[in-house]
Structure formats: structure tokens, C-alpha cells
Amino acid sequence: MTSTLETQPTAEVAGRTRARDVRVAIIGSGFAGLGMAITLRRRGDTDFVVLERGDDVGGTWRDNHYPGAACDVQSNLYSFSFAPNPDWPRSYSEQPEIQAYLQATADRYGVREHCVFGADVTSARWDERDRRWHVTTTAGDVRAQILVSAAGALADPTYPAIPGLEDFTGTVMHSARWDADHDLTGERLAVIGTGASAIQIVPAVQPVVGSVTVYQRTPPWIVPRTDHPVKPLARRIYRVLPPVQRAVRAALYLFREFLVIGMAKKRRFLKPVGKLARSHLRRQVRDPKLRAALTPDYTIGCKRILISNDYYPALTSPNAELVTAGIAEVRPTSIVSHDGVERPTDTIVLATGFHVTDLPIAEKIAGRDGRTLADVWGDGMVTNRSTTVAGFPNLFLLVGPNVGVGHTSMVYMIESQLAYVEDALRTMENEGLELLETTPDAQDAYRKLIAEKSKGTVWLAGGCASWYLDEHGHNTTLWPDFTFRFRKLLRSLDRENYVGAPAGTPAGAAGAGQVAA
Ligand code: N01
DSSP states (O other): OOOOOOOOBOSSSTTOBOOEEEEEEEEOOSHHHHHHHHHHHHTTOOOEEEEESSSSSOTHHHHOOOTTOBOSSOTTTSSOTTSOOTTOSBSSOBHHHHHHHHHHHHHHTTOGGGEEETOOEEEEEEETTTTEEEEEETTEEEEEEEEEEOOOSSOSBOOOOOTTGGGOOSEEEEGGGOOTTSOOTTOEEEEEOOSTTHHHHHHHHTTTSSEEEEEOSSOOOEEOOOOOBOOHHHHHHHHHOHHHHHHHHHHHHHHHHHHHIIIIIOGGGGHHHHHHHHHHHHHHOOOHHHHHHTOOSSOTTSSOOEEOSSHHHHHTSTTEEEEOSOEEEEETTEEEETTSOEEEOSEEEEOOOBOOTTOGGGGTEEOTTSOBHHHHTTTOOOOBTTTBOTTOTTEEESSOTTOBOSSSOHHHHHHHHHHHHHHHHHHHHHHTEEEEEEOHHHHHHHHHHHHHHHTTOHHHHSSOOOTTBOTTSOBOSBOOSOHHHHHHHTSSOOGGGEEEEETTSOOBOOOOOOOOO
């Protein structure tokens, strides 16, 4: 069963339905949106709706179903702490298992009945008169006291501005909009990009295509993938003795957290990881020319470290070619690189990433003075504790600015944010508040904290260009420290950094912002 936004037509506007009133509206049903919905259900709240533009839950794991799609964080860690799955078939799960896990978790916690599918949010506007968010969607309108945006940072694909691309007569598909009905057998395939998506697609399709040409702008650092099937005995133990699986999860978490020392504290700790990647490349690519082309010239960790055992072997196959000359133009049936070589092409896969520092949802959410998040973030995304924004009362952002991590599970970060939002809701209830809004001072203090923590990190000083940094070169996407510090910072609401107002009263100041973590 799913929810609907259908209401009775209003008397005033013939044919237009009245907005459905709810306490909380959640945008998106990926890990973050589902996590928020489950948090509400677990505390007994049922007055909420999940607005999902797709036709199922799952978010990025529903959308990214390209061949080879898999997670590069072990499933024992990349899953909700409150919903362990003893039946993961492999240590690193593939997309179908993760999507099935999200669907099953949504059903288990009764979230699906709150979901409205096909509800693409076109605008969300705070109205000071009724102190409600007025949300317009393609499936009807909603009026909510609280708005939680869990729209995700890897939700909206980036399409590169390559001359001639729009006139290509073959098939063009983005990695996140894969057409499963398109048969690639025997085709001349071009893959543009060499990020986490591309290095999974290339080995998955190389055996079936006629040829695959990979257009690389920047080589990634790649380390071995230590993937293995989970033995039936281990699954039985996880089922009968859940603390064992929790212990494995904790060990994985701690092991991965060591990477932060190298990335954010002492660069020399990255040296062994760099060595591992170099020897992986040496072992898998014998041709010195190809190896040189695949060797990055920036510090490992500056861009996401990728894991794969089959990308390099796929590239060394007779039907694969790596092109580093850059794309000059796309013609109706071919691609021409800057060295003048024209390669006939049937299908182009754009593995070119997502809008991360310019989140499209930011253009749709307008705060107290009518300005959108995109307007107020003109000089870069700023928040208090990655979750709230001054001028946007009762708005909570999940997986927003400075929540990203390259080394560990995003689910850990999401659960940290869920605890914070839950405490904010609890505070509002306990104090009888209708409105809660962070202060500009708190936001400024958090911005300074992020800038201070980012100084000298591999993401800023590693010598690469990455989507982790915005157009001003600021880190507005990653949490630049140990993730347990993020959790500590968001363990409870920093009430002193918020103004609140009970129903019918003006908002009153509660204190200025200081952040220490
Ligand atoms: O995208 P990306 P992605 N001409 O932005 C290139 C997550 N993820 O979809 O490096 C030519 O990383 C661009 O080149 P360069 C994960 O968080 C997770 O692969 O900018 N090339 C780059 O090579 C990941 O970080 C999993 O020089 C162009 C590539 O396209 C995030 O998703 C799996 C270009 C884009 O790489 C995004 O990964 C998959 C142009 N005009 C993804 N524009 C897991 O396993 C861009 N490029 C969990």
C-alpha cells in the first residue's frame, strides 16, 4: 500500500485540490529518506509523507542499475545499524541486493504506506503567515510544519558540454539512467569518464561489446577489491548471534577510519595505500605505455580511492582502448579526439558524475524571505552542522553539505544526522515550539570549523581537481575529520544555536553560535 496526496477539490479554485496537511514531509526515499521515515515510525509518529519522484524506494540504489553496479563499502557496514542483514551474499554487495535490502527495510518498518511515488518536488516555500512549508509536487501539493530534504547528493546526473553530443544519432545514456533494454552486444561502445561508476561498467560490458573505448580525463587511483562470498556458516552465526555481526561491523568501521589519519591529518600514512595501488597497477598492466597513462599524478585520496580487480584487466583486453587525448567533438556516428583520431561509435555512456556542489534541489526550496537555498548559497553551501540553514525554519537537510565521506559508509553519517533531527523534533515537542531556526552566527561558526579542519587535507592539497570542492576551491561536500567526531557533534541539538517560537508568538533569539569538535 502507498500513500496519495489526493484531497477534495477546494471551493475557491475549481479543479485544484487542497494541499494535504502533514506534520513532516520528507523528500526522497533513499537511505536518508527511509532512515528519517523509520525514525519517525519508531518514535510513534505517523503524520508524515515521503515524496518520491521515482516509482519505488531506493534513491541512488534504485537509479544506478548499470551493469556491474556494486557498493565499494562492505555491506556489514553499509547498512542501517538497527536493521542488520545476516543474509548478505557477498562482503561487498551488488546493486540488486542493496535495492532489495532497502525495499525489505521499508516494508518491515511500515514506511511504504507513507510514500507517494511519482511525486517530483517542483517547489517548497516557507510561508511565515501559517508557519508551514508549502510543497508543490507533480502528484499534488503538501503543507507541512517540517520539511526534511533527503534528495541526495548523487541524484541528478551531470551531462558534459561536449560539442556535437546532442547531434549524435546513436544511443547516449548516463550511467545513472541506464537503459536495460538496450542490447550492447557487438556494439562499438564509448565510455566517457573514469570514476567509480565507469570502472564498474567497463569490465561488466567489455566481454559482450564489439569494442569499448574509454575516454579518460584524469586517471583514478585503484586498489584491490577484497570481495568474497559470505559462507553459509557465517550467515547462520550472524542470524543466531547478532553481536558477532555487530563486532564485524565495528571492526570494519575502525579499520576504515584509519584512512582519515592519512587523508586529513598526516599525509605520510597514505604512503602504504599509494604503494598498494601502484603495485596493483604494475601487476595488472604489463604494457608500460598503458601503465603510464593509467598512473595518476596527484596524491592518492585527493579523489575517491576506487576498488576494482577487473577494471585494468578489461582495459588490457584486445577489444578495449584507453584514450587520453580528450574529446574534441562528437559527430553523428563517431567521436573525434584532440589528436584528430575519429572513432566510429554506436553507443556513448556518460559516466560523468552528478551535480554535487550545485544541488538542483537547492533551487526549489525557498525560505522566509523568498530566496532559495541556491540564492543564499551563491558563495558556497553553508549550514549549521550540515543540517540546518538560517532563514529556512523547520528545514532539515540530510546528506547535504559537508556530510560526504570517501573512505567509509554514508549510512553512518546519515544515522548521525537522524539522531540530530530526532532531538530537534523532541526539543520542539518538549518546549511546545512551532518553529525552530538556526542562527547565522552558528552557521558562520560551522563554516569556520569546516574550513579549519579542511586545511592541509589531501582533498585541498592533494593536487587534483575533484567534485569535493566547489568553484571557489572550498570543501563544501566532505566531512573533513574522523566520522565519530561528526557523530559526537550531532548527538544532540545545540539548542543555544537556535531560535524557537511557540504557536502564535514571534521567534525569539536563544543565543549565538559556538562550535567545537
Ligand atoms: O562520477 P565521478 P561517478 N569530459 O564524478 C569524468 C559514488 N559511487 O558516477 O576526473 C570527459 O566520480 C571525470 O573526469 P575528471 C561515489 O561517491 C559510488 O563515477 O573530473 N570526462 C570523471 O572521471 C562516487 O565518487 C559507488 O577529470 C569527464 C568522471 O567523468 C560518486 O558516486 C559506485 C567530463 C566522473 O566521475 C560519483 O561517481 C559508483 C567531460 N566533460 C559511484 N565530465 C559505490 O561503489 C566528467 N568527466 C558505492
